[in-house]
Amino acid sequence: xxxxxxxxxxxxxxxxxxxxxxxxxxxxxxxxxxxxxxxxxxxxxxxxxxxxxxxxxxxxxxxxxxxxxxxxxxxxxxxxxxxxxxxxxxxxxxxxxxxxxxxxxxxxxxxxxxxxxxxxxxxxxxxxxxxxxxxxxxxxxxxxxxxxxxxxxxxxxxxxxxxxxxxxxxxxxxxxxxxxxxxxxxxxxxxxxxxxxxxxxxxxxxxxxxxxxxxxxxxxxxxxxxxxxxxxxxxxxxxxxxxxxxxxxxxxxxxxxxxxxxxxxxxxxxxxxxxxxxxxxxxxxxxxxxxxxxxxxxxxxxxxxxxxxxxxxxxxxxxxxxxxxxxxxxxxxxxxxxxxxxxxxxxxxxxxxxxxxxxxxxxxxxxxxxxxxxxxxxxxxxxxxxxxxxxxxxxxxxxxxxxxxxxxxxxxxxxxxxxxxxxxxxxxxxxxxxxxxxxxxxxxxxxxxxxxxxxxxxxxxxxxxxxxxxxxxxxxxxx
Amino acid sequence: xxxxxxxxxxxxxxxxxxxxxxxxxxxxxxxxxxxxxxxxxxxxxxxxxxxxxxxxxxxxxxxxxxxxxxxxxxxxxxxxxxxxxxxxxxxxxxxxxxxxxxxxxxxxxxxxxxxxxxxxxxxxxxxxxxxxxxxxxxxxxxxxxxxxxxxxxxxxxxxxxxxxxxxxxxxxxxxxxxxxxxxxxxxxxxxxxxxxxxxxxxxxxxxxxxxxxxxxxxxxxxxxxxxxxxxxxxxxxxxxxxxxxxxxxxxxx
Ligand code: SF4
Numbered sequence: 001x002x003x004x005x006x007x008x009x010x011x012x013x014x015x016x017x018x019x020x021x022x023x024x025x026x027x028x029x030x031x032x033x034x035x036x037x038x039x040x041x042x043x044x045x046x047x048x049x050x051x052x053x054x055x056x057x058x059x060x061x062x063x064x065x066x067x068x069x070x071x072x073x074x075x076x077x078x079x080x081x082x083x084x085x086x087x088x089x090x091x092x093x094x095x096x097x098x099x100x101x102x103x104x105x106x107x108x109x110x111x112x113x114x115x116x117x118x119x120x121x122x123x124x125x126x127x128x129x130x131x132x133x134x135x136x137x138x139x140x141x142x143x144x145x146x147x148x149x150x151x152x153x154x155x156x157x158x159x160x161x162x163x164x165x166x167x168x169x170x171x172x173x174x175x176x177x178x179x180x181x182x183x184x185x186x187x188x189x190x191x192x193x194x195x196x197x198x199x200x201x202x203x204x205x206x207x208x209x210x211x212x213x214x215x216x217x218x219x220x221x222x223x224x225x226x227x228x229x230x231x232x233x234x235x236x237x238x239x240x241x242x243x244x245x246x247x248x249x250x251x252x253x254x255x256x257x258x259x260x261x262x263x264x265x266x267x268x269x270x271x272x273x274x275x276x277x278x279x280x281x282x283x284x285x286x287x288x289x290x291x292x293x294x295x296x297x298x299x300x301x302x303x304x305x306x307x308x309x310x311x312x313x314x315x316x317x318x319x320x321x322x323x324x325x326x327x328x329x330x331x332x333x334x335x336x337x338x339x340x341x342x343x344x345x346x347x348x349x350x351x352x353x354x355x356x357x358x359x360x361x362x363x364x365x366x367x368x369x370x371x372x373x374x375x376x377x378x379x380x381x382x383x384x385x386x387x388x389x390x391x392x393x394x395x396x397x398x399x400x401x402x403x404x405x406x407x408x409x410x411x412x413x414x415x416x417x418x419x420x421x422x423x424x425x426x427x428x429x430x431x432x433x434x435x436x437x438x439x440x441x442x443x444x445x446x447x448x449x450x451x452x453x454x455x456x457x458x459x460x461x462x463x464x465x466x467x468x469x470x471x472x473x474x475x476x477x478x479x
Numbered sequence: 480x481x482x483x484x485x486x487x488x489x490x491x492x493x494x495x496x497x498x499x500x501x502x503x504x505x506x507x508x509x510x511x512x513x514x515x516x517x518x519x520x521x522x523x524x525x526x527x528x529x530x531x532x533x534x535x536x537x538x539x540x541x542x543x544x545x546x547x548x549x550x551x552x553x554x555x556x557x558x559x560x561x562x563x564x565x566x567x568x569x570x571x572x573x574x575x576x577x578x579x580x581x582x583x584x585x586x587x588x589x590x591x592x593x594x595x596x597x598x599x600x601x602x603x604x605x606x607x608x609x610x611x612x613x614x615x616x617x618x619x620x621x622x623x624x625x626x627x628x629x630x631x632x633x634x635x636x637x638x639x640x641x642x643x644x645x646x647x648x649x650x651x652x653x654x655x656x657x658x659x660x661x662x663x664x665x666x667x668x669x670x671x672x673x674x675x676x677x678x679x680x681x682x683x684x685x686x687x688x689x690x691x692x693x694x695x696x697x698x699x700x701x702x703x704x705x706x707x708x709x710x711x712x713x714x715x716x717x718x719x720x721x722x723x724x725x726x727x728x729x730x731x732x
Contacts, residue, residue: 367661452705
C-alpha cells in the first residue's frame with residue numbers, strides 16, 4: 001500500500017468522524033486487552049519464573065541475538081538448508097518481491113493461497129502478484145473479509161478489527177447468501193466453504209512466520225484458524241516471508257516466546273495451532289510441500305540494528321499488546337497511521353521503514369502515557385523511542401521554525417529568574433469571566449479552548465502567596 | 480511518624496505557581512500539619528517537560544541544568560527532601576539522567592539531588608508513614624484519576640488511595656485510561672486528546688458520578704476540569720492536597 005503517514009494530521013481527523021469504526025475498534029481492542037491482562041497477571045508471581053522475569057528473559061535473549069544477528073542468520077540458513085529448504089535473502093521490498101515472483105513463475109502457478117503476513121503487506125506483495133495475473137486468496141478470515149472490500153489491515157493481529165460485524169454479515173449475505181445475524185462462527189464456516197476449493201487448486205502457499213529457530217532451521221507459525229497450516233502443507237510449494245529480526249537462538253527458547261506471544265496477543269494460554277516447520281516433505285512423510293522457500297527480508301531492519309537507540313525495536317514479536325492497550329489507537333483506529341504498522345509499534349517502526357520525513361507525525365500521536373511500554377512482553381521502551389524520534393524530527397527541522405523559536409524562548413524564560421517573574425505576572429492580563437479565561441484567538445489557546453475551558457489566570461501566583469503569608473506562618477509554625 | 484522534623488523543599492512547578500495556587504497552598508498546609516519544616520525558593524521555575532516531550536532537547540537541557548543547580552544549592556542537609564505536588568514533573572526529573580548523559584558534572588549533581596525528590600502522596604505514605612487524616616470525608620465520593628507518569632514512572636498508586644481512605648472518602652471505580660492531556664499533545668492533536676477525555680468523563684458523569692474528581696497532577700486536572708466545565712455536572716475537580724487540607728475552600732462550601 002502507498003504510505004499516507006505524511007498526511008496523518010488530515011487522515012486522523014477523517015477517521016475520527018467514523019463513529020461505527022471507532023466503536024468497533026474500541027470494543028475489539030478493549031476486549032482483547034482485558035483478556036491479555038488476565039492471562040498475564042495469572043503468571044505474575046514473585047518467583048523467578050514469573051511474568052516479569054519472563055519478559056526480562058525474553059528481552060535479553062532477543063538482545064543477545066541482535067548483538068550477533070549475522071551469525072544467527074547464518075546458523076538458521078545452514079540448518080534450514082540442511083533440512084531441504086531454500087533460503088533467499090532480500091535486501092529490500094523490491095528484492096523480496098522479485099525472489100517470490102521468480103519462484104512462482106518457475107512453478108507455472110495460477111492460484112496462490114496466503115495466510116497472514118504483515119511483511120507481505122510491507123512489501124506490497126499482493127498488488128505485484130495480481131499485476132502478474134495470479135489469483136491470490138487471503139485465507140485468514142479477517143484478511144479474507146478485507147480482500148473482498150479491497151481494504152488493508154488496520155491492526156497487526158486483528159486485521160479487520162475496524163469492521164463492525166453487521167457490515168460483514170451484510171457483505172456475506174450479498175455474496176454468499178449467509179443469513180443476516182450470522183454468528184462469528186457461521187461467518188467463518190461460510191468463508192471456509194468458499195476458500196476450500198482454492199486450497200485444493202493452489203500450486204503455491206505463502207505464509208509469514210512468527211519465529212525463526214536458529215539451531216533447528218525451523219519456522220514457527222501460531223494461529224487460531226488452521227488456515228496457515230493448510231497454506232503451508234497443501235500446495236506443492238510453500239514460500240515463507242519473514243523479517244530477519246524474528247530469530248530466536250534455540251528450540252529450547254520457543255516455549256518462553258510462545259507463552260508470551262499467545263498471552264500478549266490474544267490472552268490465550270496457547271493459540272489453537274502452533275506449526276513448527278523444518279524443511280519440506282521428506283521421502284518418508286505422507287504430506288507437505290515438495291518445496292519450501294524462506295525469504296528473509298531486511299528492508300531497513302539493518303538500519304535499525306545499527307542504531308543503538310532504536311535497536312530494541314527489533315525485539316518486537318508483533319503481539320499487538322501495545323496496540324490494544326493504546327488509548328490513542330483505540331480512538332483513531334489503525335488506518336489513521338497511513339501504513340502497514342499502526343499503534344505504538346507503528347509509531348516507532350514506520351519512521352524508520354518509511355523514512356522519518358514521511359512519518360514524523362506518528363511519534364507525536366501519543367500522550368506518552370506509557371501504557372504500551374508497560375505491556376510489551378519484550379520490554380521495548382516504546383515511549384522513550386517515541387521521544388527519540390521526536391528529537392530527531394526536531395534536529396532535522398521537520399517540526400517548523402515557529403515551534404523551535406517558541407521552545408527556545410520557553411527555555412530562556414525558565415532559566416532566567418527575572419524573565420520568569422515578568423512572564424508569569426504578564427500572563428494575568430488574559431481576559432477572563434466567571435473564573436475562566438475568555439475565548440482567545442491565540443495559537444495554543446484556541447486549540448485548547450476548542451473543547452476545554454481554561455481557568456482564569458489572575459490573582460496572585462503561589463510565590464506571591466508564599467511571600468505574603470505562608471512564609472511567615474511557617475516561621476510561627478516552626479517556633 | 481518520626482519525631483524529627485523533616486525539612487522539605489518544595490518543587491511547586493510552574494503550572495501550580497500560576498494555575499494551581501490553591502493546590503500549592505494546600506500542599507504547604509498539609510506538609511506542615513504532618514510536622515514538616517517547609518521551604519520554598521522563588522528561584523525555581525519548570526522541570527522542562529514541555530520541551531523534552533516535544534523533542535526540543537537543547538531547550539530541555541538548559542532547563543534541566545538550571546533545575547539541578549537551583550536544588551543542589553538548597554539541599555544543605557543529608558536529610559533534606561524535595562516534595563512536588565505533581566507526579567508528572569517529578570517523573571520528568573528522572574529523564575535528566577539520559578538527557579544530560581554526556582555531561583558528567585551534571586550527572587554528579589543529578590545523583591545528589593534527584594533521588595531525594597518525592598511526589599506528595601508518596602512522601603506522606605512511604606516516608607512519613609502517616610496514619611491519620613485531618614479531614615473527615617465520610618459520605619463524600621471521590622473519583623481518583625491515576626496520572627500515567629505518577630503511576631508508571633514513580634509507582635504512585637496505593638498512596639493517594641490510602642490517604643483518601645484514611646479520610647473516610649469512598650472511592651468510585653471509573654475508566655482507568657489516560658485523560659489525554661500529554662502536555663503539548665493536547666494542543667498539537669486536540670481532537671484525539673478530546674476523544675480520550677470524553678471517554679473518561681462519560682464513564683464518571685453517566686454511570687457513577689462523584690462529588691470530587693481528584694489526582695496527583697495538575698496537568699491531568701487541567702484537562703479533566705476543562706472538559707467537565709463544558710458539561711452540566713456537579714462534580715468538582717480538585718488536587719488531592721486540596722481535599723486533604725482542612726483549611727481549603729472545598730471544605731467550606
Ligand atoms: S512493541 Fe512489544 S507490545 Fe508492541 S507488538 Fe511489539 S512486542 Fe508486542
